[in-house]
Amino acid sequence: MPQFTQVNERMLAVTLAGEAVYTKRGSMVCYTGKVLFERSFLTGGNVQELGMRAVTGEGLVMMKSHGAGTVHYAHLGQFVTIVALDNEMLYAESESLLAFDSRLQAGTMFIGNQGLQQMVRGAVSGQGLFTTTVQGRGELALLSDGPAIALQVTPERPVCVDPDAYVGHKGNLSSSFVTDVNWKTFIGQTSGETYQVRFSGQGTVYIQASER
Amino acid sequence: MSTFQINSGRLLEITLAKEKVLALAGCMVAYVGSMKFEKAILGGEGLLGALKRKVTGEGMSLMTVTGDGTLYCAHEAAQLAVIPLAGDKLHVESSGLLALDAGLKTDTKFVGLHGAVSGKGLFTTTIEGQGSVAVMARGELIALAVTPATPLCVDPQAFVGYKGQIQQEFVFDVNWRTMIGQGSGESYQLKFTGQGVVFIQGAERD
Numbered sequence: 001m002p003q004f005t006q007v008n009e010r011m012l013a014v015t016l017a018g019e020a021v022y023t024k025r026g027s028m029v030c031y032t033g034k035v036l037f038e039r040s041f042l043t044g045g046n047v048q049e050l051g052m053r054a055v056t057g058e059g060l061v062m063m064k065s066h067g068a069g070t071v072h073y074a075h076l077g078q079f080v081t082i083v084a085l086d087n088e089m090l091y092a093e094s095e096s097l098l099a100f101d102s103r104l105q106a107g108t109m110f111i112g113n114q115g116l117q118q119m120v121r122g123a124v125s126g127q128g129l130f131t132t133t134v135q136g137r138g139e140l141a142l143l144s145d146g147p148a149i150a151l152q153v154t155p156e157r158p159v160c161v162d163p164d165a166y167v168g169h170k171g172n173l174s175s176s177f178v179t180d181v182n183w184k185t186f187i188g189q190t191s192g193e194t195y196q197v198r199f200s201g202q203g204t205v206y207i208q209a210s211e212r
Numbered sequence: 213m214s215t216f217q218i219n220s221g222r223l224l225e226i227t228l229a230k231e232k233v234l235a236l237a238g239c240m241v242a243y244v245g246s247m248k249f250e251k252a253i254l255g256g257e258g259l260l261g262a263l264k265r266k267v268t269g270e271g272m273s274l275m276t277v278t279g280d281g282t283l284y285c286a287h288e289a290a291q292l293a294v295i296p297l298a299g300d301k302l303h304v305e306s307s308g309l310l311a312l313d314a315g316l317k318t319d320t321k322f323v324g325l326h327g328a329v330s331g332k333g334l335f336t337t338t339i340e341g342q343g344s345v346a347v348m349a350r351g352e353l354i355a356l357a358v359t360p361a362t363p364l365c366v367d368p369q370a371f372v373g374y375k376g377q378i379q380q381e382f383v384f385d386v387n388w389r390t391m392i393g394q395g396s397g398e399s400y401q402l403k404f405t406g407q408g409v410v411f412i413q414g415a416e417r418d
Contacts, residue, residue, distance in 0.1 A: 146222040146289030157244055165241035165286065196243075207242050209222035209286035 002101040004082045004139040011074045012082070012099060012141045020066035020102040023073050024143075027098060033069015040064040064102075073099055073141070081148040081206065082141050085170065089135040092142060092168030092206075097132060100140035107133045142167055146209030158200035164211035171203015214313055216294045216344040224285040224292050224311060224346050228277070232314035235285055237273040239310060245281015252276045276314065285311055290348035295375070295411070301340040304347060304373030304411075313343030347372060351414025358404050365401040369416035376408015 003015040011029070014021050022040055040062045065071050074080070075098055083090060085104065100106065109131055134140055142148055144167050153159045153173060160178060169175075178196045199205050214233055217225045223241070226233055234252055252274040277283055286292075287310055295302060297316065312318070317340045339345055347353065349372055358364045358378060365383060374380070383401045404410050 146286065147220045149219060149223055149284075151242060151244070151284075159242055159244050160247070161242040162240055196240075205242070207284070208289070209220075209241065210289040211238065211241065211287075 001103065001138070004099070004101070004141060006080060006082060007072060009079050009147060010077055011072055012080045013070055013072050014065070014099065014101075015070045016066065017068050018066075020064050021071075021099055022062040022064055022102060022106070023099040024075055024097065025061045025063045027073045027075045028063075028065065029072045029074050031065075031069055031071040033067060035065050035067035035069045035071055037063055037065050062106075066102075075143055078143040078145060079147045079208075080141050080143060081150075082139060083170070083206075084139050085134065085137060087135075087137050088170050089133055090140065090168055090170040091131050091133055093166075094132040096143050096167050097134070098141040098143045100134050101138040103138040104134050104136040104140060107135070109133045142206060144206070144208035144210075145212075148206045148208055151205045151207060153199050153201060153203050153205055155200070155202060158198055159205055160196040160198045161205055161207055162211060163195070163197055165207045165209075166197065167206040167208050169199060169203060169205045171201065173199045173201040173203040173205070175199050213343070216311070216346055218292050218294060218346075219284075221291050221352075222286055222289050224294075226277075226283045226285065226311065228279050228281060228283060230278075230280050232276055232278045233283070233311055234274045234276055234314055234318075235283075235311040236287060236309065237275045239285045239287045240277070240283060241286050242284040243279075243281060245279060247277055247279035247281060247283060250276050250278075285346070287348055290350060291352050293347055293349065293353040293411075295345045295347060295373075297339065297341060297343055297345060297375070299340075299342060300375055301338055302345055302373055302375040303336050303338050304345070305371070306337045308347050308349065308372045309337065310346040310348050312339060312345045313341075316341040316343045316345065347411065349411075349413035349415075350417075354412050354414065356410050356412065358406060358408050358410055360405070360407060363403055363405040364410055365403045366410060366412050367416060368400065368402050370412045370414075371402055372411040372413050374404060374408060374410040376406065378404050378406040378408040378410070380404055 002019050002021045005013045007013045016035060025039070028037060080098060148167050151159050176198050178198050214231045215227045219225050237251065240249065292310060319338045321336055321338050353372060356364055381403050383403045385400070
């Protein structure tokens with residue numbers, strides 16, 4: 001299976017022995033061995049998935065690297081975090097996904113089907129109504145501006161996140177939209193923290209130290 | 213009392229037990245517990261202070277956060293440092309301020325005409341009292357000690373703040389080369405004399 005290792009905080013190395021890994025297109029910086037790079041059309045999904053991605057704009061333009069050797073990946077000097085999945089599902093913005101190994105399944109999920117609130121969330125945060133999901137057993141790498149910080153969520157301890165700092169989440173979590181609108185908002189004196197996303201349940205939320 | 217802690221260099225964790233902090237508006241990235249965010253119209257310094265700030269352009273867009281739990285703050289992945297104050301006074305550029313205890317007193321101070329040359333304001337923000345202040349820097353924040361025997365010169369573009377008994381003056385290094393456009397790029401500096409600490413960053417603002 002592909003081995004994900006962190007070269008430094010901004011670079012990922014993947015060792016391949018005949019397997020494949022999907023990565024952000026153009027993110028290869030160097031490699032040793034015999035590795036082929038090609039544009040991936042299906043990216044671990046099926047034709048229906050492809051259609052869905054094209055329609056939703058949650059464009060997951062990936063490339064497939066396969067062969068034997070070690071490949072280094074990086075993207076715009078952003079910080080890299082390796083996440084191991086053990087038959088779990090991870091949700092992330094497609095732009096935050098650097099690489100995932102070919103044992104994992106990628107998909108697109110409509111997050112607006114949980115009621116009107118979610119629709120508002122996507123519209124307000126500019127983060128879209130669709131998100132990319134990766135599931136199965138294997139490893140993936142996330143990109144973030146500043147190191148990604150994993151916050152544990154437990155049933156007693158829900159976590160509220162600024163949508164602009166959100167990178168991804170995994171586990172059994174449900175999200176809801178929280179607004180903090182008061183009279184000051186209407187006279188233009190907002191605190192800049194008018195809406196948040198609350199995650200409750202059991203799992204992990206990844207955030208970055210910067211707001212898009 | 214609220215506690216300030218830095219997580220992985222770029223994220224500030226503030227633990228609040230029904231207390232209040234002032235933070236840069238919009239810098240919250242996540243929180244646990246219950247928190248209330250409000251624009252700080254007066255910024256904890258009264259009507260006169262707010263007016264002074266408006267007039268001087270040493271603008272600080274702060275919010276007050278009240279609550280019970282942990283607040284996570286960050287701004288553009290800037291590197292952070294916590295400066296504890298025990299009754300002393302910190303001078304800092306308002307653009308470098310991320311968060312401070314609500315118990316601290318802030319004010320705007322006239323620092324002299326050299327601000328016109330350096331492109332930095334003529335005014336700086338002062339923070340005084342007991343508590344913690346979180347400041348931002350590009351690259352790591354470096355604290356340099358100043359003693360009466362060793363005055364310190366810094367590039368105004370790398371200057372973040374200072375505390376202690378320090379006088380600040382302006383030093384020029386202008387010669388005929390500067391006039392014909394062959395400046396070394398270091399034609400003016402800030403000189404600090406006295407006893408205290410000067411904070412600089414590993415990058416120069418433009």
